[in-house]
Amino acid sequence: MQHSSIHWFRKGLRLHDNPALLAAATDCCRLHPLFILDPSSSRVGANAWRFLLDALRDLDGRLREMGSRLFVVRGCPEEVFPHLFHAWGTTRLTFEVDPEPSARQRDTAVAKLAAQHGVEVVREVSHTLYDTERILALNDGKAPLTYKRLQSLLASLGPPEKPAPALMQEHLQGCCTPCQVSHDIDYGVPTLEELGQDPTKVGPHLYPGGETAALTRLDVHMERTAWVCGFKKPETEPTSLSPSTTVLSPYLKFGCLSVRTFWWRLDEVYQGVDWDDNPQHLRAWREGQTGYPFIDAIMTQLRSEGWIHHLARHAVACFLTRGDLWVSWEEGLKVFEELLLDADWSLNAGNWLWLSGSAFFHRYFHVYSPIAFGKKTDRDGAYIRKYLPILKDFPAEYIYEPWKAPRSVQERAGCLVGTHYPRPIVEHRAASERNMGRMKAARAQRGTKREPPAGPSAAKSQRKKPKVEQH
Template structure:
């Protein structure tokens, strides 16, 4: 039987390792590669939307080289599909499995619509290394709550599947994509302005989106064999002016790069990919994973409601240059080093401001290029001390931590130019500079740059007591280690640690 197929691109925005796309092309006489811009999905900011539009243009260009095109449609999928099924005479719909709860609800509704219209639905797993359903089934339907436990479960499954072949001309032989002269007007990739974003408000496009850029970046990294083999994330620098990690996370988030392709080419770094799998598996099965209330693994904490502190943190106005420089880089470029994420997350929550991790999650969801739902929630749960991680006395110092890798404050001078003329002695603590030094630097603290909104030593000690109290209410005296590797680096005496 010859099918009229729609392949619905969602997170798998690529032609390589896309088994659902290959299923759409099989026995197909008419193919519509589709992307739906759903206005109700997420809080993506301008940088992330620009990355997505780059990706869609790249995908359309790759399809065009094969005689096909990408169809971009706006609207809610449940409302869009009935019209497309009718207009395009669709008999088959294919898409990649999405593990996240809101997406699962949407996909179930779309599958039900397709059934009512007599359309076959094919879903394929390719956004995660393993089928999360299989992993959960091995653990009696429950998410493994330690990394070591996940490792033991995955060991019984063996290595991830090899990537599927990339779509080629051969797959599309005899398969026609009906494109009209008005295709760009009717189904073209929109501009940032058309999405309601001001293109002048976004930062430099340091990480252009798309499969082409993703594979080029991966190839470039693989050429640095010595760097890959000696790579240790804890020894990279959160305030390096050029990224000291791969910056492949945005490409994995949008599916420009297949995680299975990454695994098989970078198996030396498999631990990092398994952390991704750990949080995907947890997010797929733990109710209300992205919030505190109703989340069975989350510590219930009486966080402060302080809009002023939240605003200062978000806008890089806390008075702590290391924190403010990180948040400025995030806002302008859409990416920050993983240790920089640790520092600002700890500062917002249990370290200094005692503001709920849910507020930080929302900001990261808007501003990060790679804000995966599961990974974003899992990391905020971790860094706030709410789940998985119980060494809550480990606090990132907003002064000392950055100095370890950038004593001269080059990173701060780039992202906070108002402080660029401060001597290195005061660049992390400008409020301690004598008035004459501030005047020579052209920046008076309290006028041109804010005073610290909290006193770190006081706030962190107070919050340590509050965290102890919250844990005592839960009755958590001893919890399993989150991972053996983390355990080795965190075996310290149980008092507050400043890093």
């Protein structure tokens, strides 16, 4: 059967992890995404109204990208639905479960109306991490009265369900949203003034509402892996001039951000930081084509002679793993196993574990500079000139950083960076600082020693993070 569906947005103002919306689009020939504004039932202030209207405009824009639209209707749901059921020929109504007492009463009344009109009702849990009815059932029908009891019940349920797929264009194949030219007049998102709100009463627009802003904000915070893993809410600051927490709560409240999406994104960070899968970077390192002459000279010597000094091994191992490229130590081990004359299995594996910071070694902020380290014993660059003859005519001041040489110098040396010799594949300082944060987060999650401890706020944790020691 091809349904004519209404998906009723209340909270859950998003397309990601919205199983009720997906249910509305299943076996559907006509879809009406609906939001009912009942200003008389709400006591929220102008800032909250602005946030809601932002969210509705964002939702309408995201639906429009897929050929659909949001229908905003004003009035009491119990009075609005009988008219819409008839006007739109509705056969199915879907919505997200709202556990609040007043919402439960409203939804029960609407479900009865739907039954009277022969409309199927589909309700899905996605505003809360767990189905609250299931928790009550596990607790003999009573609300758990302590946090410890709640944790015990949740432990018996296991992790929350994974988020549902976001609504995509393919979900709407064969499904249309009937829109008239007058849609914006008849069903558009109103302004604050149209809702009787005074625009002068709103404060600075610091937190725009909507799914787009929510997901962007989530991404920004999840990139701060060290801060996330070291986060302790009691140590945040109520007087910080910029928020010392995430300010994701409004987006969770309105459902612009799915709480399950938030939970599982946090779980990914807490599980540790995986090595990057970057065959291009691995190949450049192996072949001595990283754009850093000291590293490339070492790898050239290894490839041609089968031996390199132990500190040279330190430098290239650090560069491949935690220092710059964030490629797994196991990949480096394989290359050394193949090319070294003295490749002893236990020593090779142990040294790679150590140099990558994966085991035995806690000074993860001690990084071998691909520039400064070689200069300590070979300022003129004789080692580089021997193993990278393409660079032999560069002046000493540029031999470790040929990309900094003026073009005229490069021309006189007979080597144009980017043509005859590669540009650096990463920017060392930025890469090493980013990787230090990833290493710190991974070690914090494993409960190993952190150096130094996380600061009490986001701002302070950024200012006081351990400085990368360049050697």
